[in-house]
Amino acid sequence: MSFLGALLPAVQHHARAVDDVARFIIVTDIILFVIVVGTMFLFVFLYNKKRHPRAVNIHGNVPLEVIWTAVPVVLVLFMFYLGWTGYIQTRVVPKNAMDVKVIARQWEWNFQYMNGKTADTLFLPQGRPIKCLLSSVDVIHGFYIPAFREKQDVIPGRVRYLMLYPEKIGNYEITCSQYCGLDHALMMTRLIVLPKDKFDKWLNSGLSSEEISDAITGKP
Ligand SMILES: [Cu+2]
Structure with missing residues (x-):
């Protein structure tokens, strides 16, 4: 498990891809920080006034300029590549995906399944790709599932989508990531x-949300 995963376990493939990008960027930043700040201190030591009473101007250094242009370009392009391959996982819709409507309003989430069943908690089956169809009845909200590392703005008048791949049985937090009024901070539910x-059984029966939540209490 990565140190990011230790903070909040990544519970789907896409979440691990997001952690990979974050780890790559953080590690790259630490290495660059050490190189830049280390060189600065080294130069303070090597080229101080005692050792070099007369300053010398340096004009141009083609190999150095090529290196400090090419290396960051390659690093940034690689960051883009990692980000893009991770992003694409949330965009491609497999054939066996199950549609679930996610309706946002001030200040609650509502979920509607294809058989017409509605719930205020998002219940999903393990192992099946889920296409969340996001809409809002009032203002802009943000559908955010931290453990899945997925977040998508929900815009009134538009239907947007987000792919979820529930791999692990469990109980995860859903929250709103766009400030949407007085009770924005309370606009939370569970996945x-x-x-x-x-x-x-839940989808085709009259079990209430409470009953089924009780059924999995105690599981992570
Ligand atoms: Cu909100």
């Missing part, structure tokens, strides 16, 4: 990933 059979 509960259930084994497929339990999910089907």
Whole structure:
């Protein structure tokens, strides 16, 4: 597990891809910081006034200029590559994806399944790709699931989507990431990933959200 994953476990492939980009950027930053600040202190020591009473101007150094242009370009392009491959995972919709409507309003989330069932908690089956269709009935909200490392603005008058791949059974936080009024901070709910059979039972029966949440209490 990465040190980022230790802070908040990444529970789907995409989340680990996001952590990989973050780790690459942080490690690169630390290395560059050590090189830049280390060189600064080294130069203070090597080229101070005692050792070099007369300053000398230096004009141009082609190999150095090529290096400090090419290396950052390669690093930035690699960061883009990692970010892009991770982003694409949330955009491509597989054929077996299940649609779930996510409706945001001040200040609650509502979820609607294809059979018409609605819930205030997002129940999902383990192992099936989920296409969340996001819409808002009032202002801009942000659909944010930290453990999945996914976040998408929800815009009134538009339907946007987000792919989820629930891999692990568990109970995860959903929150709103766009300031949307007085009770924005309270606009939270849970994403509960259930084994497929339990999910089907919930979807096709009259079990209340409370009953099914009780059923998985104690699981991570
Ligand atoms: Cu909000």
